[in-house]
Amino acid sequence: MADKDYSPLSLACVKSLSDKSYEKRRQAAAEIEKMVKDFTQMKNSEQIKKLLRVLGHDFTMSQMTNWRKGGIIGLASSAMGLGRDAGNYIDELILPILHCFGDSDPRARYYACEGLYNVTKVARGAILLHFNEIFNALSKLAADPDQNVRSGTEMLDRLLKASNKTDDSSVDINLVIFLPELLDGLFHILEDPTMEIKKMCETVLGEFLREIIKNPNYVDFSGMINILIAHSQSKDELLQLMAVTWIKEFVSLAGTDMVPYGSGILSAVLPCLAYEDDNRKNIRETGKAVNYSLMKLITNFNEQSVTSANKIETTQVKDNGDESTTAKTPSKPIAVDLTSLVDVLTRNLQNTAGISDIFEYLNKKLSLTLVTHAVSTKVAVLRWIYHLTLGLIKMAKMNANIDHLKMGDEMFRFVDETFPVLLKTLSDPSDEVVLLSLEVLAEIVSFPCKSREGGDDLPVKIEIQNNPYFIKFVVSLLGLFSTDRQLLEDRGAFIIRQLCVLLSSEAIYRTISEILLEEENFKFANVMVETLNTILLTSAELFELRMQLKELKTRESCSLFTSLYRTWAHDPVATVALCLLTQNYDHACDIIRTFGQIEVTVEFLVEIDKLVQLIESPIFTYLRLDLLDGHHNTELVQALYGLLMLLPQSEGFHVLQRRLNCVPSFHLPRK
Numbered sequence: 097m098a099d100k101d102y103s104p105l106s107l108a109c110v111k112s113l114s115d116k117s118y119e120k121r122r123q124a125a126a127e128i129e130k131m132v133k134d135f136t137q138m139k140n141s142e143q144i145k146k147l148l149r150v151l152g153h154d155f156t157m158s159q160m161t162n163w164r165k166g167g168i169i170g171l172a173s174s175a176m177g178l179g180r181d182a183g184n185y186i187d188e189l190i191l192p193i194l195h196c197f198g199d200s201d202p203r204a205r206y207y208a209c210e211g212l213y214n215v216t217k218v219a220r221g222a223i224l225l226h227f228n229e230i231f232n233a234l235s236k237l238a239a240d241p242d243q244n245v246r247s248g249t250e251m252l253d254r255l256l257k258a259s260n261k262t263d264d265s266s267v268d269i270n271l272v273i274f275l276p277e278l279l280d281g282l283f284h285i286l287e288d289p290t291m292e293i294k295k296m297c298e299t300v301l302g303e304f305l306r307e308i309i310k311n312p313n314y315v316d317f318s319g320m321i322n323i324l325i326a327h328s329q330s331k332d333e334l335l336q337l338m339a340v341t342w343i344k345e346f347v348s349l350a351g352t353d354m355v356p357y358g359s360g361i362l363s364a365v366l367p368c369l370a371y372e373d374d375n376r377k378n379i380r381e382t383g384k385a386v387n388y389s390l391m392k393l394i395t396n397f398n399e400q401s402v403t404s405a406n407k408i409e410t411t412q413v414k415d416n417g418d419e420s421t422t423a424k425t426p427s428k429p430i431a432v433d434l435t436s437l438v439d440v441l442t443r444n445l446q447n448t449a450g451i452s453d454i455f456e457y458l459n460k461k462l463s464l465t466l467v468t469h470a471v472s473t474k475v476a477v478l479r480w481i482y483h484l485t486l487g488l489i490k491m492a493k494m495n496a497n498i499d500h501l502k503m504g505d506e507m508f509r510f511v512d513e514t515f516p517v518l519l520k521t522l523s524d525p526s527d528e529v530v531l532l533s534l535e536v537l538a539e540i541v542s543f544p545c546k547s548r549e550g551g552d553d554l555p556v557k558i559e560i561q562n563n564p565y566f567i568k569f570v571v572s573l574l575g576l577f578s579t580d581r582q583l584l585e586d587r588g589a590f591i592i593r594q595l596c597v598l599l600s601s602e603a604i605y606r607t608i609s610e611i612l613l614e615e616e617n618f619k620f621a622n623v624m625v626e627t628l629n630t631i632l633l634t635s636a637e638l639f640e641l642r643m644q645l646k647e648l649k650t651r652e653s654c655s656l657f658t659s660l661y662r663t664w665a666h667d668p669v670a671t672v673a674l675c676l677l678t679q680n681y682d683h684a685c686d687i688i689r690t691f692g693q694i695e696v697t698v699e700f701l702v703e704i705d706k707l708v709q710l711i712e713s714p715i716f717t718y719l720r721l722d723l724l725d726g727h728h729n730t731e732l733v734q735a736l737y738g739l740l741m742l743l744p745q746s747e748g749f750h751v752l753q754r755r756l757n758c759v760p761s762f763h764l765p766r767k
Contacts (some may be wrong), residue, residue, distance in 0.1 A: 132177025152192035183222035209248030359436030370470030
């Protein structure tokens, strides 16, 4: 020690500062504080720097533990001696002490915390220049095995927070700007099993969100939305609720900036709609709010985009008396990623993925987060597809130029993918799901077609049959009925009736009959004709079609009858019913006479019995009144007697017999 120069420290001070006794080191520190105060008053910065260099290098970097301890307390005393001038020497004061945070001796680590605490009390906001180094060191000591070190760390942490809040000279830091770099880590901390840590992190995230809502102008929404989407399907309920809540606020605050992330947001919130337990009620309700806001946002965005495009294209300028139309080049547009939206929606309607797919989004963009059987999720998906389809059709109608149909064309490129999924939902046990699926399909297949001559849109019942998707849909529907007879039995009538309401009953019946005419499976064709015939004769939804067939006054009605007749021939009893409906009584009588040449089965007799019951229904009131005009309707009476002769003496037989007994005898055929 004698060979080395430690000036301006005296040898006695050096000896005391490096002593193993804490009391002697404290006495030496008091001497150093007085020395620094004197140097400060004399403005002798050279001696101050020399002293700090000795303490920071020769002491805190020493191989001997007591020397390092003495260096730490000496630097802290120097800061107190410097007072307000401590900020001018902040590097020389802080960096050596931070080095001792990693000391192998726990007492040295504790003294380092204590020393930095004392420096911070004096320097205040000036220490924030080294905030990153201090924070990194504190984060490591927070888990120190020594309790005293951890206590010292907590004490220093509280002082740093207080310094940042109260010191007028502290640097004004807006941490929201750095939130994209912090957010993922904060959400991982929120998943910590320690309740105290979860609560603290929840508080921090809540403060950040309030600051974002208060001042959203400088928030990088796009830089954080994917982080929120990734965490929105966590198994931790608090984390999931926090992520979905943030997404809700982002959609509200960022508006159209969130449009490109629509598919990701949907993949995050759609599975939440399926939660039925009370524990996740808040998550479900928040997810509903996000879904509603996003649908409204994208719908309005599409309409505004079309309106803006039309205004740009119709902007007229006059130059030298010549009027010309010019298109202004807009700024870089925000586009709806329709491909991704359709992908997410169709996948959410399928029931093929496993539960492990919840986190698939983390590895593959736009993949399904969760496939669920929940009605609420399916309904939400179908409403999305319905609104997208309506929006695209509306956009197409608003634009005469084919360039603006790009989005519509893009949508219909996915029809081949959408159709099979929508058709599968027709087997869903929920009537609401089935009805929504039919509404979506009806909108797609009724997309307007222009006539080849370039005139106005054709009438609905004709234009539908010109739409290739309509034919594809009917073929697919019949294929589904053919492979799933239970669906045909349970839902066939409901589906066909709804389609007749949503579309054109004439187009539905004409197209189905034309397709069934080529059906090679005669048994299926027979079942379909029987089903269609029952619907035709009983459903209120087909009243207009029945009236059209009853009168047969127009070429179109006669053409429809001819089309149906060829297909109805798959079922003899249905053919008779069609003839009775259209008042072709003579032909009905001729057909009944041929029944003696075919095999009469139980199913055949049951069909005749059902027809007798229908004749007694209000639909055939006109037929029963025609019995009074026997001179002109002899064939009707003979046809009904023919049915009577075919029936065994069942209830149907007696019902028809009583009806025929009411026919005046002079109206019976003469011998």
